[in-house]
Every structure is written in C-alpha cells, then in structure tokens.
C-alpha cells in the first residue's frame with residue numbers, strides 16, 4: 001500500500017501526460033512555453049481570482065509574496081505554530097520575525113482568538129511592527145477566514161493564504177487560494193495537485209502586485225524585457241514540462257479526484273467513528289482537499305509502536321508534524337522561539353496521518369482501519 005499512490009495516478013493519466021511531455025520535447029520550448037500561460041489561466045479560473053503567477057515551488061511562492069509586500073527586518077509576521085517549515089521560513093528569510101500562534105485542536109488551523117492576543121502583545125511590546133498574517137490550510141481544510149480576515153482588517157495587516165495543502169478546498173463555494181490578499185500553493189508531487197518535480201503558484205486579484213510578482217519571478221525584469229532589471233528578484237519559474245504534466249492532472253482533479261478523495265475520507269470517518277480516536281472534522285459548507293487524513297491518538301497510545309504494527313501489515317503512516325515551529329533549531333534564541341502554543345505541543349505528540357489519495361481502494365481503507373483499531377483496543 002502506498003501513502004500517496006502517484007504511480008497509480010500516472011497509469012490512469014499516462015497517455016495524456018506522455019503526449020503532453022512529448023509535445024514540449026518536440027517544441028523545445030522548455031522555459032515559458034505556451035502550456036505555462038494556458039495553465040495559469042485555468043488555475044486562475046478554477047480558483048476564481050484575477051491573476052495566477054506560476055513559480056518554481058511553494059516556498060518561493062511565499063517568499064515572492066513577502067518580497068512583493070516589502071516584508072523586512074523589524075516586521076512581525078504571524079504564522080501558525082503547527083505547519084510545514086516554509087510558512088515561517090519565508091518571512092524569516094526576508095529578515096522579518098515570525099511570531100508563532102497556536103492552533104485549534106479540532107481544525108489544526110490558526111486559532112483566531114490567539115492570533116489577536118499575539119498581535120496585541122507585539123503591539124504592546126513595541127519592538128516589531130505587525131505587518132502580515134500567514135494563514136495555512138493545514139491538511140486540506142481551509143483556515144477560519146471569516147474570523148481571521150476581520151482581525152487583519154482591524155490591525156491593518158496583510159493576509160497571505162498558504163494554500164500548499166489547501167488547493168481544491170472551499171468555504172461555501174469560495175475556493176482555497178482565493179482567501180488571501182495574496183495566496184500561494186505548491187505542486188510538490190504529493191500535494192493535492194502535484195506535478196513531476198517542484199512547482200508552485202501565486203494568486204491575487206491585485207493588478208499592481210501581480211505585475212511586481214511577474215517581475216520578481218524573472219530577475220526583477222521590467223515588463224517583458226528580462227535584460228532590463230528594475231528590482232532584485234529571483235529566477236523562479238514553472239518549467240513548461242511541469243505545466244504540460246499539470247494540465248491533464250488539473251482536469252482529472254476537477255472531474256473526479258477531489259470527489260474521490262472526499263469519499264475516501266468519508267469511509268475512514270465512518271469506520272473509525274465509534275472509537276477513542278479523534279477524527280478530522282470538516283464543518284458544513286466547507287470542503288477539504290484532504291492533503292492528509294490526520295487523526296489524534298489517545299494519550300496512552302504508543303505512537304511508534306502503532307506505526308510499527310501497521311508497517312508490519314504493509315501500511316505506511318506519517319507524523320505531520322513532529323515539532324512545533326517555535327521549537328525548530330533555526331529559531332533558537334530568537335524572538336520566534338518564545339511562543340505559548342500548548343495545543344500544538346500536544347498535537348505533535350499524538351497526531352498520525354493515514355494513507356489517503358484519490359486512487360486508494362475501499363478494501364485498503366478497511367485494512368488500515370482494522371489494524372489500527374485492533375492496536376488501539378488492545
């Protein structure tokens with residue numbers, strides 16, 4: 001059993017993907033081929049925003065957003081404590097100080113009440129100026145934008161949505177990657193929509209920022225002239241081959257993959273419901289892209305023992321995440337390490353992510369649940 005079966009997906013989409021890759025090889029337009037533009041248009045349309053700018057990966061996407069806003073030394077950027085490293089790494093890379101905010105136990109996402117407390121604390125201390133919030137759609141569930149957006153407004157902060165895991169999710173029909181002033185995603189192979197290498201995208205309705213982002217992805221070029229460089233930028237583009245891979249994958253994602261992965265999550269929830277496990281909850285009106293199906297184990301459970309038990313039956317599991325952001329060595333001795341995040345610390349000890357993807361068989365879900373429950377019930 002695969003944790004995320006990319007081989008199976010390729011077998012299903014092989015003829016289209018192979019043909020698309022061959023077309024790029026024949027045309028030799030490896031950089032900025034027409035497939036990149038076509039993909040950007042389709043992504044913008046799907047997400048429901050005006051501009052989509054593709055780039056090298058999801059980490060660059062966040063950094064490019066920070067660069068566009070001029071996030072710099074002395075700025076505070078509020079980031080959930082329970083996330084992948086990039087969410088905090090990118091503001092820190094720009095010299096800003098990530099301030100880690102605890103998450104909610106049920107949603108795994110930034111706790112809006114604790115965000116406001118953290119903002120007030122930074123204002124009271126007066127050492128850093130609050131600039132932006134990076135909200136993360138962890139494991140595919142969109143963050144609580146109905147509460148986070150008004151807080152950003154109240155304190156004059158920019159809102160970035162890190163939708164690396166959220167692409168495809170929605171709240172009352174509004175799509176993930178449309179909730180931020182700038183939103184980002186990743187096409188890392190194992191993400192909800194993945195390519196065959198690294199890739200990423202940035203979304204915004206703001207014309208001015210979109211133009212700056214386009215410039216920043218190609219060495220700070222002026223308009224279409226890449227030899228006239230008007231700002232310090234990066235070299236961060238999506239390869240034409242990756243766009244050619246993503247075009248049929250996006251169609252499959254829209255047509256059936258997102259629905260299929262939601263069915264798998266439903267099956268897990270149905271089978272694990274009457275146990276002592278804490279299951280992921282998606283409120284009415286919200287759709288998750290199920291980047292992960294992450295459960296919380298009872299306090300007494302030996303997580304490593306359970307993983308070994310499952311592995312003996314060929315069942316792969318993962319722990320996302322082992323360590324809170326504020327305890328990562330990179331922030332040792334810095335203001336970012338001073339955080340009050342007891343929920344995150346608890347989650348890091350008891351979460352476990354189960355195999356999930358659109359192509360997993362119902363029987364496999366059954367096997368995972370059977371062996372999981374037999375260990376828990378012992």
Ligand SMILES: *Cc1c(COP(=O)(O)O)cnc(C)c1O
Pocket residue numbers: 057058059060083084086087136162164165186187188198199200
């Ligand atoms: C994967 C991920 C990223 C980074 O994406 P890359 O394409 O791997 O650089 C950023 N944020 C979150 C929440 C992620 O899961």
